[in-house]
Amino acid sequence: MFFEISPIIKSKKMKILSTIKQKRRRNKLHQDWYNHDLRFCKHIDLPELTQDEIEKIHLVWPCFDWRKEDYLLHRAYKKFKGFSPYFVGGYQSHFIWKCLNPRDLSVSFSNKAYMDYLFPDIPFPKTYLRGITGNVYDAEMNFLTLDEGIKMLTQQQEFIIKPSVIKSYGDGVEKVIVPQDAAEAKKVIKKAIEEAGPNFVAQEVLKQHPVMAELNPTSVNSCRFTSVYVDGSYDVSTILRIGKRGSHIDNWRSGYIVGVSESGALSDAGYDIKLNQVKESDTHVAFGGIQIPNFDKMEALVEQVHKKHFPMCGVIGWDIMVDQEGSPRVIEFNLRPDFWGEQLSSGVFFEPYSDVISHKIKSQNVI
Numbered sequence: 001m002f003f004e005i006s007p008i009i010k011s012k013k014m015k016i017l018s019t020i021k022q023k024r025r026r027n028k029l030h031q032d033w034y035n036h037d038l039r040f041c042k043h044i045d046l047p048e049l050t051q052d053e054i055e056k057i058h059l060v061w062p063c064f065d066w067r068k069e070d071y072l073l074h075r076a077y078k079k080f081k082g083f084s085p086y087f088v089g090g091y092q093s094h095f096i097w098k099c100l101n102p103r104d105l106s107v108s109f110s111n112k113a114y115m116d117y118l119f120p121d122i123p124f125p126k127t128y129l130r131g132i133t134g135n136v137y138d139a140e141m142n143f144l145t146l147d148e149g150i151k152m153l154t155q156q157q158e159f160i161i162k163p164s165v166i167k168s169y170g171d172g173v174e175k176v177i178v179p180q181d182a183a184e185a186k187k188v189i190k191k192a193i194e195e196a197g198p199n200f201v202a203q204e205v206l207k208q209h210p211v212m213a214e215l216n217p218t219s220v221n222s223c224r225f226t227s228v229y230v231d232g233s234y235d236v237s238t239i240l241r242i243g244k245r246g247s248h249i250d251n252w253r254s255g256y257i258v259g260v261s262e263s264g265a266l267s268d269a270g271y272d273i274k275l276n277q278v279k280e281s282d283t284h285v286a287f288g289g290i291q292i293p294n295f296d297k298m299e300a301l302v303e304q305v306h307k308k309h310f311p312m313c314g315v316i317g318w319d320i321m322v323d324q325e326g327s328p329r330v331i332e333f334n335l336r337p338d339f340w341g342e343q344l345s346s347g348v349f350f351e352p353y354s355d356v357i358s359h360k361i362k363s364q365n366v367i
Contacts, residue, residue: 026065033091034069040340044275046075049083056085060354063361064092073340080275080344086351088339096350096357098366100230100314101335109310110335113164113201117141122305123329124203128152128159131193131200150193153202154178154185161192161202172196175205175248206329209293209322215281219243219250222331223260223292225302225318226342229311230353236302237342237349240266240292241319245282252341258287259345264295271344298328305330314357 049057049071057074058066073089088096109118113132116124117139129149130137136149144152153159153176162173176192179185193200212221221243227236238260243250256278258270268288269279280286292298302318310316317337323329343349350357361367 029094030067030069030091033089033094034072037072037090037340040273041072041076041275044076044079046072047078049075049078053078053083053085060085061092061358063358063367064095065367076275077343080271081347084348086348086354087343088348088350090338090340093339095361095366096315096339097336099357099361099364101316102312105312106310106335111164111199112162112332113199115332119305119309122309123301123327125160125206125329125331126204127201128156128204129202131164131196131198134198146190146193150186150189153189154182156204158205159202160205161196161200163197164199164201173249206321206331207324209324209326211290211293212322214283214285215290216243216245216247216250216255216283218245219247219255220321220331221250222319222321223295223298224257224337224342225299225320226315226337226339226349227302227306227318228315228349228353229306230314230356233352234303234307235349235352236299237346238264238299239342239345240270242270242281256281257341257345259347260292260295264292264299266290266292267345271341275344293322294326294328297326298322301328301330 054066054071057071064070070089070091074083074087077084077087109115111132113127113130116122116127117130127139129144129152130139130141136144136146138144138149138152156178158175158177160173160175172195174192174195176188179188193202206220208220215221219242221241223238223240225236225238228234240258240260241250241252241255242258243255247254249255253273256270256272259267261267266287266289268286269277270287272278279288298320302320306313306316306318313335315337317334319331319333321329321331339350
């Protein structure tokens with residue numbers, strides 16, 4: 001004899017299973033972000049937060065389901081900059097992205113191979129070749145065979161090639177010096193394309209302003225502007241990223257980050273990835289007193305393109321350099337930017353938006 005389970009029991013069972021799965025996902029997300037944040041400060045003796053400080057954080061950010069591990073970077077921020085309830089850690093940043101940059105509206109813009117083609121008025125590096133899901137295209141999106149694409153790149157003396165999706169911290173970014181020998185050049189270029197993967201972009205090597213080159217000539221030392229545009233209100237925070245001696249990458253893992261004032265002046269000290277305080281570059285140039293050339297133009301460009309092209313995105317990380325002629329050039333933008341280094345170097349910047357962001361997170365039920 002067979003017994004049919006009633007619809008009510010089925011419904012209750014499904015709800016229980018859904019609750020269990022959701023709890024597991026949350027537990028994993030908390031743990032993943034804790035492991036991510038731990039890499040920065042596991043070797044450092046951090047102060048604990050007082051109960052009063054924890055209550056202030058909950059008052060400012062009532063939208064998050066707080067757990068003990070979520071305060072790790074708050075403790076690090078307290079050690080280096082002093083306590084602030086407006087600080088945003090890794091776990092919280094995940095939901096700020098989900099809330100302010102809805103993936104269904106923004107994900108198609110995250111592919112670095114398309115950026116200059118979709119937004120031709122933004123001063124991106126010149127593109128030589130694009131890889132899109134295993135196919136190869138030139139700058140005008142004309143389809144090429146792999147051999148045709150390789151032949152095109154042999155005409156350059158050098159180029160930058162990087163994966164165009166998913167990667168971060170400069171992973172996979174390579175500077176390719178094209179050999180003069182034709183056969184060797186094709187071999188080197190083919191290997192670079194294969195290592196970059198099916199989605200990549202090959203671009204010109206940008207030449208930076210002499211003031212920036214003095215800090216490290218082998219890397220293009222760029223500003224990370226984090227622009228916030230929420231319900232018509234706009235603000236921006238900035239740091240400078242400087243590569244180490246011999247590195248062609250300027251990201252934090254491969255160099256240093258330094259705070260930047262509203263006028264474009266560098267702070268007296270920055271940090272390496274181990275949170276050691278650093279006061280000069282590997283070329284022995286002191287940070288304090290350096291003024292980023294044409295900083296006002298860079299800042300104006302960020303505000304213009306964010307408001308014009310990305311009104312659907314509340315927070316964007318822009319990597320911008322200033323070229324030899326002093327003109328701003330947008331290397332790329334990131335719709336899932338990391339806030340930790342920016343806050344550590346230049347201070348918290350979500351204070352004016354905490355209430356509205358918290359309300360949006362709650363109303364959209366993104367937790």
